[in-house]
Amino acid sequence: MDGDGPLPEPGAGSARLRFAGLKGFMDGALGARTAHFFEPYHDDPDTRGGFREQMFPEGAMAARLRRADALGLQVALHAVGDRAVATVLDLAGEVAAARGPRDRRWRIEHAQHLRPEDFARMARLGLIASVQPVSVLDDGCWAGARVGPRRLAGAFAFRSFLDAGVPMAFGSDWPSYPLDPILGIHAAVTRRTSDGQWPDGWIPDQKIALEAAIRAYTLGGACAEFAEADKGSVTPGKLADLVVLDRNLFELPFAEIREARVAATICGGTVVFQA
Numbered sequence: 001m002d003g004d005g006p007l008p009e010p011g012a013g014s015a016r017l018r019f020a021g022l023k024g025f026m027d028g029a030l031g032a033r034t035a036h037f038f039e040p041y042h043d044d045p046d047t048r049g050g051f052r053e054q055m056f057p058e059g060a061m062a063a064r065l066r067r068a069d070a071l072g073l074q075v076a077l078h079a080v081g082d083r084a085v086a087t088v089l090d091l092a093g094e095v096a097a098a099r100g101p102r103d104r105r106w107r108i109e110h111a112q113h114l115r116p117e118d119f120a121r122m123a124r125l126g127l128i129a130s131v132q133p134v135s136v137l138d139d140g141c142w143a144g145a146r147v148g149p150r151r152l153a154g155a156f157a158f159r160s161f162l163d164a165g166v167p168m169a170f171g172s173d174w175p176s177y178p179l180d181p182i183l184g185i186h187a188a189v190t191r192r193t194s195d196g197q198w199p200d201g202w203i204p205d206q207k208i209a210l211e212a213a214i215r216a217y218t219l220g221g222a223c224a225e226f227a228e229a230d231k232g233s234v235t236p237g238k239l240a241d242l243v244v245l246d247r248n249l250f251e252l253p254f255a256e257i258r259e260a261r262v263a264a265t266i267c268g269g270t271v272v273f274q275a
Helices: 060-070 082-099 117-125 133-139 143-154 158-164 181-190 210-217 219-224 254-259
Strands: 021-025 074-079 107-110 128-131 168-170 242-245 262-267 270-274
Touching: 021 060, 060 074, 060 082, 074 082, 082 117, 117 158, 128 158, 128 219, 133 181, 158 168, 168 181, 168 210, 168 219, 181 210, 181 254, 210 219
Parallel strands: 021 074, 074 107, 107 128, 128 168
Antiparallel strands: 242 262, 262 270
16 A cells, blocks of 8 residues: 555456455564554563564554545555454544445454554444454464463454454465464364364354354455355356365364365356365
């Protein structure tokens, strides 16, 4: 989200690849301690992370967001730390107050750490949590050391998003994490980490139901791109985009979900993969 040159019209492109919006960066990553928090890192009291260069000079990001909104563009902002997420909410609220209400469907990419009060605020503003449950497999092994036990209540908080009424769209953040959505569904419902230290799940009260995880990977993603009338569910009149699995996930113990494999992939009614 840099520069001031001309932009394509929203929706330009094809049914399979189109220009829909802009992405910006608020902060960095938890692993590198560059995610921006209100309080210092638990394992490094000398840093709270920080904002990325797109936030400078002061007011630059706000100006970009106002311009994007005036052009009717959807916005997705990378924000990991609780201060970065809270700042996205501040900016979104300012744009909505200045330009009036509309169905913007702005997204926060990752939204990994939130203060308790910001779940309801995110719901009121209509922002979407674009989150990656598969990250729990790795980050859950060490994130507690970064943020400390108190802040874990708002970490990778899928259940809290649902309870607050925040729409979720699940994804993978590939290539940083595995692309496989089956692995992501497994992570969302079990929250078991790859090192095996949390057999009952890391922060287990943030587990979600299997149906909710599948919905976030399907209709949630479609809604996040204003495409719910065309895809996201197996419904008459929509595109026949679906996969066939080699077993019924609803009949499996949750621990075995990750063993499921794709038997066939159908795109627009055409079989494009068959095992």
